[in-house]
Amino acid sequence: VIWMTQSPSLVSASTGDRVTISCRVSQGITNNLVWYQQKPGKAPELLIYAASTLQRGVPSRFSGSGSGTDFTLTISGLQSEDLATYYCQQYYTFPRTFGQGTKVEIK
Amino acid sequence: EVQLVQSGAEVRKPGESLKISCKASGYSFTDFWIGWVRQMPGKGLEWMGIIYPADSDSRYSPSFQGQVTISADKSHNTAYLQWSGLKASDTAMYYCARPTSLNNYPYYFDHWGQGTLVTVSS
Numbered sequence: 070v071i072w073m074t075q076s077p078s079l080v081s082a083s084t085g086d087r088v089t090i091s092c093r094v095s096q097g098i099t100n101n102l103v104w105y106q107q108k109p110g111k112a113p114e115l116l117i118y119a120a121s122t123l124q125r126g127v128p129s130r131f132s133g134s135g136s137g138t139d140f141t142l143t144i145s146g147l148q149s150e151d152l153a154t155y156y157c158q159q160y161y162t163f164p165r166t167f168g169q170g171t172k173v174e175i176k
Numbered sequence: 177e178v179q180l181v182q183s184g185a186e187v188r189k190p191g192e193s194l195k196i197s198c199k200a201s202g203y204s205f206t207d208f209w210i211g212w213v214r215q216m217p218g219k220g221l222e223w224m225g226i227i228y229p230a231d232s233d234s235r236y237s238p239s240f241q242g243q244v245t246i247s248a249d250k251s252h253n254t255a256y257l258q259w260s261g262l263k264a265s266d267t268a269m270y271y272c273a274r275p276t277s278l279n280n281y282p283y284y285f286d287h288w289g290q291g292t293l294v295t296v297s298s
Contacts, residue, residue: 167221
């Protein structure tokens, strides 16, 4: 089983700030990683696939980078509607596994 | 438009059985895998397993293997998640989701149902 470790667990930032979330993977997964956004009380939504490709309709302030075992989600210019929990997930092998989530709060 | 519509919230007692559903529309049901994700109260997402409706090939997370059964009914374009003996620890929101696929190989979930809340309490 591949383990995913996200950090930090919680980030509190002001609107307009740059927010960075890390996802570390227990073994190399090339670029087989996605990021999901889950707003309170809602189902998750796909933000980024293949580590850095933005899903259609996702604002360009979201970006992803990384390969192998270290990945990053960046929100450049935090907006109030970005209040959510963000999850990384690998699709390199079965079972697919998620990170534990990073909650983004707005100061 | 791809839609996954899940059955409504359920309340059961420990030891009871349960089957929840996820009806798919807007695409060819047998061309894509479909899976389930658990979210316990206040916790993160857990990948449970997926099934390929065309031939019922399935993959389970070891954490859920033997604890639940994932099935699909091609004639009704519906996937199911079932338990034969519920525990209080099965209390959670359960999401169905459809992964994007290439050559019948499932990748990541790009469409999600609205979730079904299962509460198990005596």
